[in-house]
Amino acid sequence: MSAPLLQTRRLGVSFGGVHAVREVDFDLAEGELRCLIGPNGAGKSTFFKMLSGQQLPDRGEVFFRGRRISGLAAHQIARLGIGIKTQVPSVFDGLDVLQNLHLAALRAQPSERAARAEAHAVLERVGLAGRGDARVGELAHGQRQWVELGMILASRPALVLLDEPAAGMTHHEVRKTAALIREINRASTVVVVEHDMAFIRMIAGRVTVFNRGEVLAEGSFDDVVSDPRVRDAYLGNKPIHSSNQETDHA
Structure with missing residues (x-):
């Protein structure tokens, strides 16, 4: 098996004694399209910021193509071939x-x-x-x-990090954005942080679910939405609409 393109080992950060992210191990393969989901405060956005250099970790390490990048500034990480899109264009x-x-x-x-x-x-x-x-x-x-x-x-870029790329869009715009992300994934590995479950269903190859600063579950879209732990922590009884219906913001 080839080495992961991106890897974290025991990555974590705390704010005022609260563990926002708790020693997360994460592996991302070359060519993958991974979605990060979870309830508000689950740690997914903070984890994303540590990958992109927007937040320094307290502990643990991030590796990109075997090189340790945790501690580098965002512009230094970008120069290594990592494209970053935040919520504000x-x-x-x-x-x-x-x-x-x-x-x-x-x-x-x-x-x-x-x-x-x-x-x-x-x-x-x-x-x-x-x-x-x-x-x-x-x-x-x-x-x-x-x-x-x-x-x-x-x-x-070799790796693209996207933070809520479909936020504030109409249904038509969401569908077009999903197509663009799949287009980007033809040449680049992609990680997406998103709340819109219908949008995730359109694009996801693999989904990582965060809860309370830890990885709660990981697998295909169908695997995670049918996982009782994910439903208890995040989805509840919300319906997951198909891609030809209006999107449901989780």
Whole structure:
């Protein structure tokens, strides 16, 4: 078996004596699409922030391709080939869509010409071909999110970390975002923190459930939603709608 792309060992952090994350062991394989779920305060977002360098751990380690990255700043982690999308889009509002994609493509392409070609190709792939010259700050919420996902596509990171990419979107936008994430997963390993269970059903290959700072369960979508421990801790009696129904925010 090949070594994990990303790995944590006994990773944890506490705030004021409260264990937000308790010594979590986590393995992520190359090419995987993993979703992190759990109730509010379960520790999943804090765990995500430790992977991306936004939060320093108190204990334990994070490894990326065998290299220890825990303790590095977020920009240092990004330079290793890890793309990060937070809940607030990190885009250049004063530039147009194509300029944003071009800047991202420059990180991965060998020349200016290649970067321009990649930017135009990604513009088509994210469904914004008619909005290339639109200023990003003037776009609707969902379109701004797609610009950032397009920037991730253009920069071709090995690992993509996405924090609630479907938040605040309409049902149509959610379905398109799911398709974009699957597109990103064709070339990159992906970790998604999300609350929307219908959205997770659309994209998840494997799901990790956090509760009280620990991993409660892990497996396929069907495995975790049928697990009595997960239902008691997180889902309760909420219905899990299919992908052709309106989304249910858990």
